Amino acid sequence: VGQYILSPARVLTPEEELTVPVLPDWYIIPKEVKRICEHAKVTTDTVQPMRNFLLRGPAGTGKTEGAKAVASGLHLPYRCLTCSANTEVFDLLGQILPDVDGKRTALERQYPSFQDIMLDPASAYEKLTGTYDENITEDQVYKQLIDTIFDEMHEYYASKTSQQHFRYVDTPLVEAIRNGYLIEIQEPTVIANPGVLVGLNSLMDRCNSVFLPNGETVQRHPDMVIVVTTNNDYAGCKPLNQSVISRMSV
Missing domain, CATH: 3.40.50.300 (P-loop containing nucleotide triphosphate hydrolases)
Known part of the structure; x- marks a missing residue:
């Protein structure tokens, strides 16, 4: 060897x-x-x-x-x-x-993990919105996470042309x-x-x-x-x- x-x-x-x-x-x-x-x-x-x-x-x-x-x-x-x-x-x-972006996985920001949300919902919410709310619930943070990711993806695809790219x-x-x-x-x-x-x-x-x-x-x-x-x-x-x-x- x-x-x-x-x-x-x-x-x-x-x-x-x-x-x-x-x-x-x-x-x-x-x-x-x-x-x-x-x-x-x-x-x-x-x-x-x-x-x-x-x-x-x-x-x-x-x-x-x-x-x-x-x-x-x-x-x-x-x-x-x-x-x-x-x-x-x-x-x-x-x-x-074809460079199909429909399965885009690389997001621009670092988001809190599910474990982060479970352990400290308020800090996770602050990471997403910039606002610290100690009364926020896990479910509310989960919904905010989904909305934030959706908004980023929408902005990403809105900025892309419809022209097909290849790699x-x-x-x-x-x-x-x-x-x-x-x-x-x-x-x-x-x-x-x-x-x-x-x-x-x-x-x-x-x-x-x-x-x-x-x-x-x-x-x-x-x-x-x-x-x-x-x-x-x-x-x-x-x-x-x-x-x-x-x-x-x-």
């Missing part, structure tokens, strides 16, 4: 540290996992560091646990993306979605590309269109960049590792495109 850190000077944020897998005590590290970590570490300063790995085998042989163990050995945050028959390139690289949504893969995480791509052989993964070829090549649907070009972080895990010859599985297999380091 943590014996194959790719960039010794790199410091993960507390949030990233929480997503570095912790191996259970019962887990016996397979030789394949150790070999992948060794290859990734020893080739780090070479012209073409090994960062793309393919694990194949029957269900239950520990491919996903192996991917997590690799992340643990490299001390990288772990991300996962599971493929299905309908997976398309935009499912891997993100998509442009780009990152996938776990793009998050891993940007920040240098390990991403496990599960079961790509079930994708109905075997050419979908070919859309990632530029990411796996030496140029190490990919074009996103929003027009942005993302450079692959030097620590970013791709582990593809797939079954062998199961019903519904299709052969991986040879151009994808040729880009796997091991």
Whole structure:
């Protein structure tokens, strides 16, 4: 665990540290996992560091646990993306979605919690209205809270135009590309269109960049590792495109 850190000077944020897998005590590290970590570490300063790995085998042989163990050995945050028959390139690289504000949750002010209202209705009422009334009841404060939030939301939407806005949504893969995480791509052989993964070829090549649907070009972080895990010859599985297999380091 943590014996194959790719960039010794790199410091993960507390949030990233929480997503570095912790191996259970019962887990016996397979030789394949150790070999992948060794290859990734020893080739780090070479012209073409090994960062793309393919694990194949029957269900239950520990491919996903192996991917997590690799992340643990490299001390990288772990991300996962599971493929299905309908997976398309935009499912891997993100998509442009309408920016629907109907589910707005970020309010401008800090409001008293229900516990605040129960413990001290007068102070909660003062926080909402600026007026301290020691005779105010919990029910009156609850009603004032609802009215205040309603007024804020009404003002917010009244100031917005009716023009539709769109935003780009990152996938776990793009998050891993940007920040240098390990991403496990599960079961790509079930994708109905075997050419979908070919859309990632530029990411796996030496140029190490990919074009996103929003027009942005993302450079692959030097620590970013791709582990593809797939079954062998199961019903519904299709052969991986040879151009994808040729880009796997091991």
